[in-house]
Amino acid sequence: MTPAHAPDLPVPAQAPCSPPSPMNAPPLTTDPAPSWPLAPTADTADVALPPPPLAGRHLVLGVTGGVAAYKAAQLVRDLQRAGASVQVVMTGAATHFVGTATFQALSGRPVFTGAFDTRIDDGMAHIELSRNAEAIVIAPASADFLAKVTHGLCDDLLSTLCLARDVPLLVAPAMNRQMWQNAATQRNINQLRADGVQVLGPDAGEQACGEVGAGRMLEPAVLVEELSDFFTPKALQGKRILMTAGPTYEAIDPVRGITNLSSGKMGYALAQACRQAGALVTLVSGPTALPRPYGVRFLPVQSAQQMLDTVMAELDMAASTISIDCFIGVAAVADWRPLQVASQKIKKERGLAQDDMTLALTQNPDILASVARRPDAPYCVGFAAESEDLVHHATEKRARKGVPLLVGNLGPATFGQDDNTLILVDEHGTRTLPAGSKTALARWLAQELGRRLPA
Ligand code: CTP
16 A cells, blocks of 8 residues: 555655755655555565665766775775776776776776867867766865865866766865865865765775875775765654664673574664665674764673663663664573583583583573663664564564564574564554565565654
């Protein structure tokens, strides 16, 4: 059932979209279709999982003169892997660092460097190259180039493209730390920001010149994250989200413990999707083998008790500062832990005719239910991992935990996998989402949360 067919249902407000709208940039749109409340029989028919934010986007990548130009080659690759097509334009200085042939081979397109390039039919490279692009990204952006753009100078193809654009401009500065700190550069950066240019970075650390400080270009993988953020509708702009993810590990002794098969992939994907949708995300995670999601506050824990203590401390802290809007329990929390944790490694009793070992277990606290019971409880979302009869168990679990929304999946079918099948349960019924990658499902869930959280 789509909202268009359900005029009696409340229609959530259209989520705001935060990417700055520099100079006539076309507005990004959010999924206009609120998909909730649901009829008991709702199915996948009206749910479209959003594509990755960079999929199908065409970008102009401007490369200016700096050592970090070599990283732009990797950036082309990473952008393509993220689904974007890339038109590379280089300044003359950039070609001293990396040749055009490298970028041509990587991008699969001719590389442009001169304002009077005759390969463009009407000879207007400075206009045409950006006309079918959705953004111009300058990486690396040298101090000199940033100064030119700030003041509207246009004495080469790339600076002219920037001046003649009708799409957003994003710049990734890269320069020596003193050049970055120089008052002139800072003045230029402030002016660029005021003009609606998105400034990505720079990072701090070791520099090509041997000095250490701010001015390093963001790594290509981080730039892809930042660009993905830029193109994601901001359904959760400014929302504070506290999440748990991964398994918990319950120690038996210093070298052994009880855990489960949760990889953390769904929770980490949701943390990333919520952050890309504009939320400030804190992720309390049990032990996983995954890299920490970019831009997410990360609090590692081991046991269920540590996870509970960390979550409660976050909520207590928020109670006296800025409240948390949403708690999402994605963690596969161990239900039991050993009653006693041995302080030394438990040894086999040699010589005894006894092969069995009995471990006394005690139940762990229920973190989600504890959060939902708080008088200041945020909007709570649970994730149920079942092995059979998903709809029945998930419906019962939502009521038992006292949460408004529960997402159910079949644990054995999804633990460790990249794909998942989810159902959603709320007070109106259930909905089955189309099978998809955990990242696509997470993007849909983030937008759905934006429709459900109070403004
Ligand atoms: N959960 C939790 N604390 C626990 C157990 C579960 O916070 N001690 C949360 C999970 O993070 C998840 C939801 O409760 O959001 C459902 O978890 P699940 O393991 O499916 O259910 P259980 O409550 O453990 O119930 P059962 O083992 O009987 O299926």
